[in-house]
Amino acid sequence: MASLDGKAKVVEKSGNDVTELYITGAYATLSKSKEVKATVVVLKEYSPSCGSSMIYNGKFIGEKVAGNGITTALLRRNGLQVLSEEQFADNFDGII
Template sequence: MKKILVSACFLGQKVRYDGQHSLLEHTQIKQWQEEGRIVHFCPEMAGGLPTPRLPAEITSRHPVMVVNIEGEDVTPQFLHGAELAVEKVKEAGACCALLKSRSPSCGNRETYNGKFNDTLTPGSGVTASELQRHGIPVFNEREIGQLIEFIAMQETPEVLHPEER
């Protein structure tokens, strides 16, 4: 059975910057939890940031820089959390990740633009980028259908052609 790294906030843990969670109630997630396939993780907490914490956004991608709303550089904590996420995936043998969209850590398609004006920009968060760089597919809560298909394909035994039997 393949394991999945999942943002801890989706599992009801109050680890978001605002001290809340982003509980994701989905029958497939519940089934995977019951099967022991979910590996929960919060890269921002793992990287050393407290909860609650000031909102942070990516202000530069090359090199990456993440600052909170007061202008404090929190890049080291974000980078450390991303490295720990890769370690966690390898340690657990996870095949993929389900992470919070739009997060400066976890967003896999877009994040906020670094100006704290609620404007989205294409690009991945720090942890999502690092996982993808290591070949780990990252899905968000709007892509659960694709995640379910991906897992099914990972677990479907290959069909042997008659000449290979």
């Protein structure tokens, strides 16, 4: 994701740049994932942090674009599989 590479920002509707907070959270998630030896992580789709295939476009009008959130991008760069809650439900419906 471009935010991890310093090429994009996460900005609140108020204009406050929260990119570093999102990156810090992504690294905390990676650390915990490694600690528990996770291989698959389920995150919330559309979030600028957790989206695994679609994220909101940042215009605050509900539009989505193809892309990965910051946490998803970092986890995938480190070999973890990331699913959205929707993908998880589709793949595991009735199993648990």
